[in-house]
Amino acid sequence: MSLLELRDLTKTFGSVAAVDGVETSLDEGEIRGLIGPNGAGKTTVVNLLSGFLTPTRGRIEFDGRAVERAPAHLRVDHGIGRTFQTPQLCVGLSTLDNIVLGSHRRLGTARLRNVLGRRRTSLATLRAEAAAVGERVGLGGLLHVPAGALSYGHLRLTEIARALMAQPRLLLLDEPVAGMNEAESAEVAEIVRALPGGGTTVLVIEHDMPFVMGLCSRISVLDRGRLIADGTPAEIQHDPQVEAVYLGTLGDVA
């Protein structure tokens, strides 16, 4: 059984269908790419998967459970994590503190018990864990710097680290390497490649074709809300419909 199944997933805004009848499934351990021209609905799909939007129609089955109506904060419990196209971080807190926030559900900070300060030891453990995750994504020396002082690339890495703190089974990455140079993208690719080994399946939206083609085992292509192709990188590169949409620029990519 696949980890994630999308059935007739549709989201309309007024008369516009941002996502229209998308059907696909993700297997555990996959690294799936989601590509398409601007406005194709890729971020909307991520918003639907992460609970920031509710579908107009269709189902999202995660691990056999229908989650399309679950609110965003509960999806984290289910094991779905995400990053944002524009990093959404607390600029007033340190990098480390931002990463720790990702473990919110494990800390139960909204529950009364924690109000009385009962969880302090767990907090220390989580901070150590956050430091380790931070090191793993390459933020080693920056952990105590205020997030507001980080470069764009480091902000993205912080978001990934934060999402990883919740130990997600499915991680949704929205343009993780936008604006990065080749060296930086390669580093991120390494980090992502290691994720399935740790139990995290990945869905990554990107425009950077070398990055996507080199990293993903399968790629889904969206155009104007519809899924027009779904296959291996080789299949996608030679799919006539995809070529038409991208005006044939995919063919030369490695």
Add this chain to the structure above:
Amino acid sequence: MASVTRRRLVEWPLTAAVLVALYALAPIYDGTFFLSFMIDVLILGLAALGLQHMVGDAGVLNLGQAAFFGLGAYGGVWALQHWHWTTLPAFGAAIVVALAGAIVMAPLLRLRGVYFAMASFAFGAMLFEVFGQWVSFTGGENGLFLIPFPRIFGHTFVSNRDVYLLVLTVSALCYGGLALLMRSGYGLSLHAVRQSENGARASGVNVARLRFIAVAIGVVPPALAGVLYAQAHSIVQSTIFGNDQSVALITMVIIGGVASRWGAFAGALIAQYIAVYPQSIAQYRFLLYGALIALLMILLPGGIASLARTLAGAHGTLRRPRL
């Protein structure tokens, strides 16, 4: 977390000093109008404190706070007059009634900031109408009379000085309680939501519930203030729980600085001073409130607290909301 410890080391001694000074006022000014004035300042400051928590810490712009002031007052007075409870249990009754009001208002929290502001304004207006019209319960505009003096564990607070000390203690406890609360995981979640709501949500924070909790906590100080007001003045009339009062309360929070707890009391001091002392301009009080807010929004949106911070050379408005 670690980022703010430095400022804490300065805050506590300063707060303690101010508190001692406030307590000292009691014997010094006993029997004077000034002490009565300070009683009202503290009571209103308490109501404003709850509002500051909602607005500054949780981003909930509640333009109907006076309604909770009233709910607490009427709930407490009912317990005092009909069940002959003493003050502490009356506080309990007041809190229950105010919380009921918060629960009724809860569905509105789904609305985004400004729309909630409008809805809360309507909510406050609606409750004000109820206060005025439901004469059998509230006494309407004429009000309820002969409300007993505060009584706690057998001690009756009759003199000005006693009442002042009581009000000051309750205010200090609420202030301290909120300060502690904001240092806990709850406070941290609020900071996170304020700085990045999407990031917090993606990390699993139940933003809607968090905001409701903030509102529930924020209606407790005004509820207590309502009971204290009723017992300090022996009379409570619906006219003081209307939109004017809600406006006055938000004015106090803004003048003091939306991000500052002590600012709520500083704002209350200034607003009440304008309302009471200069006899000639007392009638222009709301005009001054309005003009003050308008000016502050342009020049000093952070209120007095931000001015104090600048003068003290403190940098890093790390956790402060930006207006």
Add this chain to the structure above:
Amino acid sequence: MRLADLPQQIVFGLGLGAIYALVAIGFSLIYRTMGLLSFVHPQFVMLGSVFGYTAIVTLDLPLWAAALPVGIATAVASVAIDQVGLRPIRRRGGAEIAMILATVAWGIVLVELVRQPWAYGPSALSLRSSARPPFEVLGVQVRWDTVGALATAGVLAAALALFLRRTTAGRALRAVGESSRTASLMGIHVERTLALAAAISGFLGGVAGLLVGYLFSAGISTGTIGVKALAAAVIGGFGNVPGAVVGGLLLGVFDNVVAADISATWRDAIVFGLIIVVLIVRVGGLVGRRVLSRG
């Protein structure tokens, strides 16, 4: 409740609704162009009633002649407040909350400025100097002033609709409402357009206030009508001009029927309760463009 009276109450409610519609349109216009919920807007209704009193009673102008100067005077006040009180906040990039609080503040300032001199004059006075006898349509009494209010609202709403669609300035308003940054890149002078929006909405509010004074009374209390008209904007859908008209008419009828048949004392409480219910329902159902928190 006497069922026979209902049609009449509905008709008079429509007249009241026409006034609400005018206020709601102005409010929606500000929301659409500035993205701002202007709490000072209801007070332009109050200003209109006060200016109207001056025009009709002091200067002895007939109603139709008074509309233009009153509207213009209120428009000037609206632009002045926008430029002095709101523009500086826009310029420093202030947050939404700051703008809203500023409009609340200016609303208070207006009320208080009028309260002082007005306290020594008649505070609630119907401006109606002559009363033509009502006529009958299908057995229902229709008052001339109801017709007048409906006609005024209709004309102004239609004029605004045409203005927005056909003129350059009107299109500029719509463009700025969509995206002020894009509009400025296209060469539209954003601040001037916003000032225009302030002027138009002020004008509409002022005329509405004149009508309020004519049908009911002039003075400070007319602000409440303005506040209730905000509900009309909500019912119709924020920023939606035709919706504001429909919302205004519906609210007027509801308000009047409640006042006449259910309870005059609880009328305001019920109307405010309706505002809250509608806000919740609207959020749960339809639009929610910028209304709901994300998610």
